[in-house]
Amino acid sequence: MPEVVVIGGGVTGIQASLDLANHGITVHLIERQPSIGGHMSQLDKTFPTNDCSMCILSPKMVDVIRHPGIRVYSCSEVERVEGEEGDFSVTIRKNPRYIREDLCNGCGDCIQVCPVEVYNEFDAGVGTRKAIYKPNPQSIPDIVIKDPVHCVECGLCYDACLLDAVKKKEEPVLIEVHASSIIVATGYSVFDPGRKKQLRYLEYPDVITTLEFERLINASGPTGGQIRRLSDGKKPKSVVFVQCVGSRDMSIDRPWCSCVCCMASIKNAILLLEKSPETDVTICYMDIRSYGKGYEEFRERAEAAGVKFLRGIPGEVSGDRGAMSLIVENSETGEVKDLKPELIVLAVGIGPSLQADEISEKLGISREASGFFKSLHDAMDIVKTNRPGIYIAGTAVAPKDIPDCVAVAGAAAMHSFIGLMRD
Numbered sequence: 484m485p486e487v488v489v490i491g492g493g494v495t496g497i498q499a500s501l502d503l504a505n506h507g508i509t510v511h512l513i514e515r516q517p518s519i520g521g522h523m524s525q526l527d528k529t530f531p532t533n534d535c536s537m538c539i540l541s542p543k544m545v546d547v548i549r550h551p552g553i554r555v556y557s558c559s560e561v562e563r564v565e566g567e568e569g570d571f572s573v574t575i576r577k578n579p580r581y582i583r584e585d586l587c588n589g590c591g592d593c594i595q596v597c598p599v600e601v602y603n604e605f606d607a608g609v610g611t612r613k614a615i616y617k618p619n620p621q622s623i624p625d626i627v628i629k630d631p632v633h634c635v636e637c638g639l640c641y642d643a644c645l646l647d648a649v650k651k652k653e654e655p656v657l658i659e660v661h662a663s664s665i666i667v668a669t670g671y672s673v674f675d676p677g678r679k680k681q682l683r684y685l686e687y688p689d690v691i692t693t694l695e696f697e698r699l700i701n702a703s704g705p706t707g708g709q710i711r712r713l714s715d716g717k718k719p720k721s722v723v724f725v726q727c728v729g730s731r732d733m734s735i736d737r738p739w740c741s742c743v744c745c746m747a748s749i750k751n752a753i754l755l756l757e758k759s760p761e762t763d764v765t766i767c768y769m770d771i772r773s774y775g776k777g778y779e780e781f782r783e784r785a786e787a788a789g790v791k792f793l794r795g796i797p798g799e800v801s802g803d804r805g806a807m808s809l810i811v812e813n814s815e816t817g818e819v820k821d822l823k824p825e826l827i828v829l830a831v832g833i834g835p836s837l838q839a840d841e842i843s844e845k846l847g848i849s850r851e852a853s854g855f856f857k858s859l860h861d862a863m864d865i866v867k868t869n870r871p872g873i874y875i876a877g878t879a880v881a882p883k884d885i886p887d888c889v890a891v892a893g894a895a896a897m898h899s900f901i902g903l904m905r906d
């Protein structure tokens with residue numbers, strides 16, 4: 484039976500795995516995090532249809548875990564790759580979860596008794612989780628993980644688990660699999676706006692990122708979908724989205740457009756006005772890039788809903804943390820405005836995933852100067868790499884929206900499949 488390794492379990496890796504497994508190929512899906520889903524599982528709705536993100540992703544995640552042809556390795560990374568197209572040997576390092584995966588049924592009794600509450604990465608820092616936890620309510624695999632850094636070893640979870648699934652100690656395990664080809668779908672990381680000190684991110688609590696906004700407006704997020712200021716819990720009367728934070732910015736060596744930020748802010752502005760029509764919502768932009776199917780109509784819908792579009796990017800957040808000021812010149816009229824938003828949302832750009840350099844080295848595949856993986860040809864061979872049998876897909880190649888990720892995932896699966904047919 485032919486086998487393929489897929490690295491990264493975001494929407495791209497999920498789609499590629501399903502496409503292959505549905506054609507009788509055995510897939511080894513390697514995901515670094517405790518759950519598959521990637522960034523899409525953190526989003527509230529998706530443009531331009533405003534579908535609930537998890538409502539369209541979750542059935543695919545369930546299909547993956549239930550598929551007899553897909554083996555999911557969560558909390559796992561690639562240790563090394565040897566061999567060549569048609570005969571790769573991939574060593575997977577499965578990091579400790581401190582849970583017996585074969586015993587845990589995801590009941591959550593251990594979470595209830597855990598006394599420790601810490602920062603929740605999944606809620607982009609605006610919510611908390613326990614030291615033993617599920618990354619999100621729809622995690623796949625649907626089991627818990629224990630975080631050894633914050634666990635105080637109080638012992639309550641051991642007593643609460645009637646299945647004896649919680650472990651005190653666990654070592655990483657190396658697993659070797661063989662594959663004819665490999666698909667790299669390791670996705671993206673969002674820009675850290677702390678690099679632009681003038682934007683006061685993490686200095687002023689009411690300067691947040693679009694990813695944090697996604698969690699705030701999500702009904703299953705930390706505020707139950709209510710937009711609240713982190714400083715005082717109050718509903719903001721005015722919100723300004725600032726575009727191109729970490730995109731198209733030569734001063735920080737990030738000249739590329741992140742493709743999704745314009746539409747993501749427009750989406751969030753519409754959702755905000757649906758929830759609180761009285762809020763004053765402005766988007767400060769350089770250009771609005773509404774290039775996809777239905778995207779320009781989506782922008783028009785936002786305008787009709789009352790979203791203000793101001794062409795100009797503010798240089799800094801000034802004022803003080805209780806009375807923020809954004810001075811911006813409208814480049815269409817020359818008028819200088821001093822906006823006084825009660826909440827500022829930074830539309831953070833998309834960059835290469837944090838371990839792209841490591842993956843590139845271990846797999847022997849090239850990267851662009853930007854850090855994204857390099858296609859054999861940017862127009863005609865986007866999923867092939869310099870190494871035959873290793874393909875790239877989704878935002879691991881360049882910033883992309885979900886429809887493009889799904890399409891390119893299918894292309895990578897097809898190329899992989901064609902390679903297998905040749906073997």
Ligand SMILES: Cc1cc2nc3c(=O)[nH]c(=O)nc-3n(C[C@H](O)[C@H](O)[C@H](O)COP(=O)(O)OP(=O)(O)OC[C@H]3O[C@@H](n4cnc5c(N)ncnc54)[C@H](O)[C@@H]3O)c2cc1C
Binds near residue numbers: 694
């Ligand atoms: C704020 C915001 C809002 C957005 N809204 C929309 C929207 O409404 N509509 C839309 O179409 N697009 C939207 N996008 C874009 C969308 O998030 C992406 O197009 C899509 O999620 C990319 O999927 P992916 O699988 O390529 O990458 P990711 O979602 O990043 O998945 C990559 C996966 O690979 C794993 N991984 C990384 N490195 C390794 C490794 N070394 N080993 C194993 N696993 C690894 C990661 O943990 C992750 O699970 C938005 C983006 C942002 C930032």
